[in-house]
Amino acid sequence: MSIEEAIQSNQMDLNTKTVINILYTSRILEESGSEILKRFDVTSQQFNVLRILRGQKGKPANLSTVQERMIDKSSNTTRLVDKLIKKGYVKRSICKENRRKVEILITEDGLNLLLEIDPLIENNNTKMLNALSNNQLQTLNDLLDALRNF
Amino acid sequence: MSIEEAIQSNQMDLNTKTVINILYTSRILEESGSEILKRFDVTSQQFNVLRILRGQKGKPANLSTVQERMIDKSSNTTRLVDKLIKKGYVKRSICKENRRKVEILITEDGLNLLLEIDPLIENNNTKMLNALSNNQLQTLNDLLDALRNF
DNA sequence: CTCATACATTTGTACATACAAATATTGTAA
């Protein structure tokens, strides 16, 4: 289904259409992922933070580093991390070298949660992208990467 | 900048990378647009509804129709419309044929607001998509349209 | 006609987000 059919609108110029197409497609992917995460009582943002922390491979990350790397750089990473602490998925401590900074570390429970969620999300991603060949996926990535060089 | 550099993560499989790339790029576009809309004290969602209503060309739309066509099908179109009514950009009335339904119509003020915002958003879209040729934009749209046929 | 069901919207409530201001710590220039 073309984006014009999807949102029942024609007569859009190519730029507008492209922007709307990206926003619209993104929303569909986001909702599909959220539905899976809901079962584990984590939001996409929380999942995103957990994956960033796992990527640190044991090294703690500062709040600001986490925020920089987040897909959705919502403010209040503080409160987002609070939620993860309450659930036991991350630990927080004050950085010894610079006491303004905070160090966040994923716990064993957090890592186990990711191990449980990962295959479901990967599976879902595969399903959602099923209609495109690897070549097409590569092209899509290249175009999006290029787009951001405005 | 590739998505791996952007979010400082490598070793992602192609599917995961593509999904993250779409979400990430979408967020950038969304924030850029929101910044413009903020000056006019409307959110992207409200702007989206106003454009849908303008597309009706004088014919009122039901709440459910509006919701179907929204990019972000957030619930509470009711309260979203409330805000637009308070600002004088739309009118609401009960549908005479089916009193369960509500009819929403954009006002003259709403149309004028869109006339003011449109060129700024179009200009911004052009700027944001500047790095891609028309051919590339077309390909991008085709890939996104195809993607949604999962 | 009247009851159950479906439909369209609204409302309640918990939670999340955005943005600004406040707090705490560090670095540095006089």
Add this chain to the structure above:
DNA sequence: TTACAATATTTGTATGTACAAATGTATGAG
């Protein structure tokens, strides 16, 4: 060393979102 600016995070507050339950209206079976 003190004062000022810069940095990193937290907190306050208004607004927005998600989801379920409630309300009001229409439709069809018996």
